[in-house]
Amino acid sequence: MGLIERCNELFKTSSLYEVLGTSKQATEADIRRAYYKVSLKVHPDRAPDDELATEKFQVLGKVYAVLSDAEQKTVYDEQGIVDEETDALSHDRCWEDYWRVLFPQITVQDIVEFEKKYKGTDEERQDVLQFYVQYKGNMDAIMESTLCCSADDEPRICSIIQEAIDKKEVAAFHAFTKESEKKKKTRRKRADKERQEAEEMQKEMGLGDEDDSLTKMIKLRQTSRDKNFNSFLSNLEEKYAPKAGKSKKAKK
Known part of the structure; x- marks a missing residue:
């Protein structure tokens, strides 16, 4: 199942922007903050045994990976499709590590x-x-x-x-x-x-x-x-x- 289909199943919308609670007009910084805010609610640390939350967290990481990449974002904005073969959507990627690189702990x-x-x-x-x-x-x-x-x-x-x-x-x-x-x-x-x-x-x-x-x-x-x-x-x-x-x- 592709990313857009997974978004529709888990978040009841096929729009990557709506999944993050933002819009096509959002800046790169807006998208980053939107991803942080939404992903924090289902972060594995909050519910380590919640499989659904973990699944949502992984999908959110993929959504951000697409919208934060200028080339992929342009393709999605113009054609409404996502290239599932890109390295950014690698199935064996650790999305929790990816999240922590983006948002290191602030002391x-x-x-x-x-x-x-x-x-x-x-x-x-x-x-x-x-x-x-x-x-x-x-x-x-x-x-x-x-x-x-x-x-x-x-x-x-x-x-x-x-x-x-x-x-x-x-x-x-x-x-x-x-x-x-x-x-x-x-x-x-x-x-x-x-x-x-x-x-x-x-x-x-x-x-x-x-x-x-x-x-x-x-x-x-x-x-x-x-x-x-x-x-x-x-x-x-x-x-x-x-x-x-x-x-x-x-x-x-």
């Missing part, structure tokens, strides 16, 4: 180092304002989406937004300018609960305070959220992920 220390270089930069400011516009001033969504952001950062994040409003760089959304004290307290309460859970986990794992383990754990938990991690990965992948090599040309 807590990587996150801490990234935070040092990221906070207070123009890049962070642009990200904050982008989220502000995207979520129309909803601070819950903005705080969840901003990289390496904790409750302690909220006053600073708000000042970035307010300054941009004063300079008329962005619109003054009611959700931000008129946010109720009740909603602010609820958000803070939620953050305090997360910190308490991290403290309990720290004790269970026997971690000490000498290496600021709690702070690192909280940062890892926050950055691991889907929205944050996909964006975080795109910032780190150039530094930590080796460039994916081009697959050999399809056999005639």
Whole structure:
């Protein structure tokens, strides 16, 4: 059974783009992040004995292998077919190894180092304002989406937004300018609960305070959220992920 047929059987669509939850207009980086997000849900580490999940994981790897190769992607886009004989779709390929080469494990220390270089930069400011516009001033969504952001950062994040409003760089959304004290307290309460859970986990794992383990754990938990991690990965992948090599040309 060919790749397109397998996609239809396992994902109920014959479109390789729909399997990854993206579109034909997606950039190479968009396709890479889409593959990461979808494949993470069925990664063998999550359910080592789930044969269906493993099968889906392998098919997702093949889908990405096709769409990430310029020549194969062009053939698929123009003709709607996949060359099953290409080396990229080798049946004996270890798709889990392939995944780990594309997405090497990012450590807590990587996150801490990234935070040092990221906070207070123009890049962070642009990200904050982008989220502000995207979520129309909803601070819950903005705080969840901003990289390496904790409750302690909220006053600073708000000042970035307010300054941009004063300079008329962005619109003054009611959700931000008129946010109720009740909603602010609820958000803070939620953050305090997360910190308490991290403290309990720290004790269970026997971690000490000498290496600021709690702070690192909280940062890892926050950055691991889907929205944050996909964006975080795109910032780190150039530094930590080796460039994916081009697959050999399809056999005639």
